[in-house]
Amino acid sequence: MEFSAADHGGSGPTQIPTWIEWDGAELVLYPTGATVNFSRDLSSITTFEATYAYVFDQVAGTPLGAELARVAMDSGRYIILLVRPSGFQTLPEITGYLGLLGIDVVAEPIDQNLRRIQVR
């Protein structure tokens, strides 16, 4: 399935999306396919503070972490988070972490069995 972002319209500056997928166990950056795995279930971590620290540890030093840093530094960019149903429960943890970085997030549900995701 090929995803595209709708034009936000208006006369403001163009907003550029970065596409990331979340399935409850890993974050995948598109279109490169760079992946960060989470061996711990985020919902089992008792506090948001500890959750964010764990996510930071996993993401730091990866291509995904570098991309998040770039998005956070650029007000003209935001993230479209494609969420599989297996990631629904822990979506607040991920959006909360991205929010902590000052990143705007638009969550979009996708089918659990969807393969061959393309973005443009």
Added chain:
Amino acid sequence: MYRKLKPRDGSGIVDLDSLMDILSCLVGVMLFLVIYTVLELGSTTFEAVVPAVREAPFGSERVVVVADRGTVRVLDARGPIEALLSGFAIVEYDEAEAFVRESNQRIPSDTYFRYSLTFEDRLTAFGLPLGTLDLRIEAHEGVVGDSIHQLEEESTYLALLDRLNPETAWLAFAVDGESVEVFRRARDLAITRGFVTRFGPVSVDFPFVHRLSLGGAEVLLSPRSTRAKLDR
């Protein structure tokens, strides 16, 4: 594979080895075609557009669309809350329980849900009276929402949308894992009718109880905006 040919002795026995070879090849080719076709069908390209997030009109209130078990149901609690709480502002604390009993006799109901109040009289840790007023929402037995195949012009979903004003209501889709497809179709239909929509990965179990006291009604109908930076 090379197979050594048996010498023919001319005794009239029909040799079927060559036929078997041909049949084996044909079966192999057919298997390949079937596998190829299945793979191609599985990789058919579909396009999906992630809609732009728009800000809800000022003063508009939330209407929930429950997208669960592959169907959608509109849950508009505004009218029932108004009906149930009519006159509540002038009720004294001691009269609250009686008010709720009387109010529940109205039994507001819509296509999918029926609404009632519950009142709990309790004390704070300091011994002060602290009554809590809750809204209880029950789903009608046996009434199911519209599936993706029913979301056409005559669907209940669209009939209910037509009763709503996009200037005074925005739609919050509570979506479970089984209902992504029907949610996407229902959202498209709502957007073409001018509604602002939001997605939440939420499973709603009924009966659903929501606290109305201590500002709970406002939380239900006008939750704090979580709009993104790009909307500001």
